[in-house]
Amino acid sequence: MITDESNELNNNNRNQPSRLVRRFFSVRKIPLSTLLLSCLTGLLTGFAATAFQLIIGWLTQYRVNSFDVSVQNFFLISVLSFLISFVLAYFSYWLVFKFAPEASGSGIPEIEGALDDIRPVRWWRVLPVKFLGGIAALGSGMVLGREGPTVQIGGNIGCMLFDLFRLKDKDVRHALIASGSAGGLAAAFNAPLAGIMFVIEEMRPQFRYSFISIKGVTIxxxxxxxxxxxxxxxxxxxxxxxxxxPPVQSLWLFLLLGCLFGVFGVFFNKLVTLFQNVFSSIQNKYPKYYMYIVSTMGGCFGIFLFYFPEITRGGIEIIPSLTSGIHGIAFLFILFALRLIVTLLCFGSGAPGGIFAPMLALGTLFGMCFGIVAVYLFPTFNLSPSVFAIAGMGALFAATVRAPMTGVLLVIELTHHYNIILPLIITTLGATMLAQALGGKPIYSMLLKRKIEQEKERQSST
Structure with missing residues (x-):
């Protein structure tokens, strides 16, 4: 009798963990399959984002190193650099225009549209086009960010798994797309908290808050x-x-910097739309020559990549140099103006790349200029110009994307500077509030609305 009772007790103890697991998922109403698919989505997104970054880095570095060793002739270097970037840019535009027009640009507006059930997700053509086209575009040296492609790739991976496993629940589809998008942003910048907050904060009109979706995104x-x-x-x-x-008495300077970024953020968003409209008119007027025109622009960045790298690529690579204090304010301001122009040109052309990284570089440059002036005018505060550069990095992002907490977390995780969190919050909130007061709209909402309106115009004209 005692033996039977002890055996029953042992069996209950052995079964208790599985019972606890079943009870947890039944009480919380969490389908285990959804969490496992979120894990698989993150795994595939992590591999894709890592390969995306490594290939682009290798492609860029190999070109520069090869020319350094084997070629010393200025003319030959320029011709070869131009031709390589021209071919890469042409291949990128050709893939997008031929097979997946929705893969052009950042891709984040497409994901937001998919979460809102107003944009289709054709992962079977977007995944290869965005991956290969993004590598070619960024590898050419054009001023584009890697986060746009990885976010769209991650969201499409989530939808792919939903379709491959033949699931029917739309909430699960939504959770997987959001999970892949968050994983794509987190892997682009090695910023897990920013990836989670981006989906919750910036995509809040489309994101369906539930225990399943939050856990899926986190996993x-x-x-x-x-x-x-x-x-x-x-x-x-x-x-x-x-x-x-920074001392407490200097915090008003960060609020002032945020207000300046609030004004500039509204202006920047309008410039992005303006340049996209200009390139669209060129494409409509010269449809047969458009790819040659924009590819020629891409070829020029091949030359810049070798002789003036500060105005090429996303800009993350040059931020340490910009904040080191070795550059004067004149150089920084000129570089800011040049990078603003090339950012608008590259992103407006429809190349498959993001705008996060270029905005971070622009915010760093403007913040550094402001910091140099602030240090000169207020020497008793014992400030470093690089503090304003870091704050500016998040402020421009917050003013344009309208996601201040994401901007704060992103900058902290990018730099590992936790001691400036208070001035960073003040700057990003000031930028966001003033941009909103001026009537500015979040950039991705503007881009999504513009794309939908363009498609309606094309359909009505045909």
């Missing part, structure tokens, strides 16, 4: 960043020298 982000760290390491994406924590 996907964690797995994607683990994959990235396994291949690249956990170090900060942007290495900036240590900064002195």
């Amino acid at each position: 996907s982000v964690v797995v994607a960043v683990i994959v990235l760290n396994y291949f690249r390491g956990p170090s900060a994406e942007i290495i900036i020298p240590d900064n002195i924590t």
Whole structure:
């Protein structure tokens, strides 16, 4: 009798973990399959984002190193650099225009439209086009960010898994797309908290808040960043020298900087739309020659990549140099103006790349200029100009995307500078509030609305 009771007790103890698991998922109403698919989404997104970054880095570095070793002739270097970038840019535009027009530009508006059930997700053509086209566009040296492609790739991976497993629940589809998008952003910048907050904050009109979706997003982000760290390491994406924590009496300067970024953010968003309209008119007027025109522009960045790299690529690479204090305010301001122009040109042309990274570089440049002036006018505050550069990095993002907390987390995770969190919050909130007061709209909402209106116009004309 005692033996039977002890056996029953042992069986109950052995079964207790599985019972607890079943009870947890029944009480919380969490389909285990959804969480497992979110994990798989993060895994595939992490591999895709890591490969995307490594291939682009290798492609760019191999070109520069090869020319340094084997070629010394200025004319020959320029011709070869132009031809390589021209071919890469042409291949990128050709893929997009021929097979997947929805893969042009950032791709984040497409994901927001998919979450809102107003844009289709054709993952079977977007995934290869965005991956290969994005590598070619960024590898050519054009001023584009890697986060747009990885966000769209991640969202499409989530939808792909939903379709391959023949699921029917639209809430699960929504959760997987959101999970892949968050994992894509987190893996692009090694910023897990920013990836989660981006979906919750910036995509709040489309994101369906539920226990399933939140857990799915978190799991996907964690797995994607683990994959990235396994291949690249956990170090900060942007290495900036240590900064002195700003004193309390200097915080009003960060609010002033945020207000300046609020004005500039509204202006920047309008410029993005303006340049997109200009390129659209060129494409409509010269449809047979458009790819040659924009590819020629891409070829020029091949030359810049070798002789003036500061105005090429996304800009993350040059931020440590910009904040080191070796450049004067005149150089920084001229570089800011040049990078503003090339950012608008590259993104407005419809190349498959993002605008996050170029905005971070622009915010750093403007913030650094402001910081140099502030240090000169207020020497008793014992400030470092690089503190304003870091704050500006998040402020321009917040003013244009209208996601201040995402901007704060993104900058902190990129730089690992936690001591400036208070001035960073003040700057981003000031930028966001003034941009909203001026009537500015979030950039991705503007881009999505513009794309839908263009498609309606094309359909009505045909």
